[in-house]
Amino acid sequence: MLESQPVTVLGMMSGTSLDGVDAALLRTDGERIAGFGPTAYRAYTDSERAVLRAALGRWPGDDGVEDVAELVETAHAEIMARFDGVELAGFHGQTLAHDPRGRGTHQAGSGAVLALVAGYPVVWDFRSSDIQLGGQGAPLAPFYHFALARHIGAKAPVAFLNLGGVGNVTWVDPSRAKPEDEGALLAFDTGPANAPLDDLCQSRLGLARDEGGALAATGQVDADVVRAFLEDGYFFRMPPKSLDRHFPALDGAVAHLSDADALATLSECAAAAVAEGFAHFPAEPAQLLVCGGGRHNADLMRRIARRLACPVVPVESVGLDGDMLEAQAFAYLAVRVARGLPTSCPGTTGVAAAVGGGQVSTP
């Protein structure tokens, strides 16, 4: 176990949007944030992304999964080589499938391989033990959100929203001493966010995304589609709850619409899902701090803000880096795992009691 002194830890996240690997250095003792360090991004090439996309929904042992793991490890080894002075790393891996109450969760890539390549310990497989103990295995960033809320000096409850391929929110009461204390955190996945937008851009337009939401902003929302979407059972479940990247209720839902109308409608669905999530919060947050690539989508941000009473602002407004926050989260969680501290609790994943998830692999 590490001493309770800050260490220099590298966090790496390859998210459900399949855009690339984010990496960030953090100085932390796993409780307080002592400082932020350099960051790096390694985009997947079009052909790598096609391989990842084709592997979505696959489980360990399925055809081709070992090749995907190797692709993920190679991309991460490349980004690790760009950092000096790293004492420990947190490696999330690439989620290919997530079914917490069924087959479990599958993050491709081995931290044991990366520890050998890098020559320092790597913490990985963050989600399995939470699921084994009855939790959702996601979201895991909330313990880091708690540390951030205290780091920015929040005095009243605030909420973080990550707009990745999937959306997830964390309501934080910064007056509690520890993240696992009752009432400190409530977190869950809100619903699909950018993934359906990207998938539509890819399949209809051959584009990776709708830059800034420009095309969606010119479209008309089909309110019937949004209404039907909100009738999905997911929105009637009490949190904590988590999602796979694939949200079946949206399959074919906008097939009858023009490109612009389809994007506007999917964007409105993502915003409506966030607003539905707000209804579960114990109290209105002072502000909604948004991270993840979706905060660059002005159309989506406008739609979310229109549906909420509190200010909706990018995390940059409180001095944080919204593109690297999840990578930092896995750096922070890695130190917690190394120190034997919990990384999830009933309020974040629904696990029966606070638990630390993750394996530590040494070179």
Ligand SMILES: Nc1ncnc2c1ncn2[C@@H]1O[C@H](COP(=O)(O)OP(=O)(O)OP(=O)(O)O)[C@@H](O)[C@H]1O
């Ligand atoms: N300028 C932009 N305009 C529109 N969308 C954008 C922009 N920049 C990023 N995005 C979208 O943000 C997403 C990437 O965000 P991010 O890297 O936070 O997601 P992720 O970490 O892969 O996903 P998750 O958090 O679900 O694991 C992509 O879906 C991309 O289309």
Ligand SMILES: CC(=O)N[C@H]1[C@@H]2OC[C@@H](O2)[C@@H](O)[C@@H]1O[C@H](C)C(=O)O
């Ligand atoms: C299984 C999985 O990879 N889930 C991701 C995904 O992307 C966003 C949302 O769904 C969240 O639950 C989670 O990632 C973040 C980093 C988390 O665990 O907090």
